[in-house]
Amino acid sequence: MHHARRPARRSVRTDAVSRSPLQALEESFLALSAAPCPLTLPAHLVYEAPEQSTLIVDQVRTRLAHPATAPGLREQTWREVVRRAQQLGWPWDTVAVAMTIPVLRRMLAHLARPSHLERAEVEQEALAAVATAVHTVDAGAADVGRELFSAANRAVYRLAYAARRQAAQETEPLAQEAEPRSVHPAWLAESAGPAGYRQAEQLIDTEGDIDEYAVLARAVQARAVDVDEARLIARTRLEGEPMQRLAAERGVSARQLYRHRAAAEQHLTAYLKTQMRQR
Template identity: 70%
Template sequence: MHHTPRPTSRRTACTRPAGCSPLQAVEESFLNLCAEPQPLTMPAHLVCEGPEQPTLPVDQVRTRLAHAATSPTLREQTWREVVRRAQQLGEPWDTVAVAMTVPVLRRMLARLACPSHLERAEVEQEALAAVATALPSVDANAADTGRELFAAADRAVHRLAYAARRRAERETGSQAARLGRLAHPAANPDGHEDAVPGAEGGEELDEYTVLAHAVRAHVVGISEAQLIARTRLEGEPMQRLAIERGVSVRQLYRHRAAAEQHLAGHLRYQQ
């Protein structure tokens, strides 16, 4: 198989610049490999039927790989060749293999329900690390080689999101329980409200405390406060709450937006 020899400087690993996301850093390294005058190429017949030229730069290969008109057979043989080169030749083909997954990873992460406190960069790094870890051991002769890499990333980011959500539940469980008790006055039979940390002495209030104050001030209802807490602070998907409450997802989004507008106006007035 033909590939254009690469200058030594192109084979060095790319360090992530400040402010550059992990996916973007991989993308920049990949596009570097496609730059003139010596773009890294692959045989065009792998991804094109009746190609007009013998080779294509790897960024054009990726574009055709993602195109709806490309047949599953061509996709499969292209992925097999990309993985084979990464396993047998190393750099820069392992960078190419990881970068080939970036368009799918972007779509995957856009759909992922993450806790609000989980940084996107951490999720991206976890996905890329999973692909890089799976790359040496995936079967380069299998029909679903590409899907194996996507599945490894999907499992990794869901584990990360689940662990972050569980950690948040442990850390904020008592605060969430306070919101739950507001919905059931019988839980406080003496009629006295719980002491609210941060309410005195000029301390900054956390998000749950702000919501609790807003409920007591009749700015939002308990149902609205729980909706904001569960989706914004705890990362629960809207679809789950919509099913639970028997309404459409669109209606629930409108409901939350209205409640957040009331809450924002109340907070501005308090300042």
């Protein structure tokens, strides 16, 4: 049996709009632990001489991260969790990925993330890498857990590197331009990188008091971006709406919407550069 009864615990939060990808997964994992018949694993996986036969999965994860847990026990626990994920599917695939959350939090806290790369996007990239690795790693290998963490580590560093490289490429053509002056359209600094920041600043400085919505409106009129792209930029960059909310509203994944916005912002930056060359 994989389930055992436990005392009721506080209910988990279900407001999907305000949750980050890691928080959303954490709540799904805790729901499996807080169910009337919570999901369990054999206690001998994390204890040499357990006092009980089974442990609820969140208790196993806590013990897995404890310094006193022997490396051999950790290895056999990871092998069993991944084996169940591969052979049984849900909910064990959720459990396997959620078991990595404590390490992923520490990993992402030390990541040198470019300012224009949103944390939610990095979290989603890490979780996607782990979820893929769970189904492709050799469940009988000695370092299954390390393979999962390595997959996440490679994915987030590739993402951060690509973001830094893109920002550098955007900045390079403007290296000889004057330093930014008094106007600071921060929304473009975040969305289009340094290149878009300087182009927008100079455009606004040339034409006088133009707000960010006016810049977007002109870009739509010039067909540099379409109405949906302008609304996406405005709602997430100017109005601060969570990307997860818009993704649910549009019926797409947050990852897909991040990519859609990145493409729209590249078009917006190109439009601003064109405007500056014409002045």
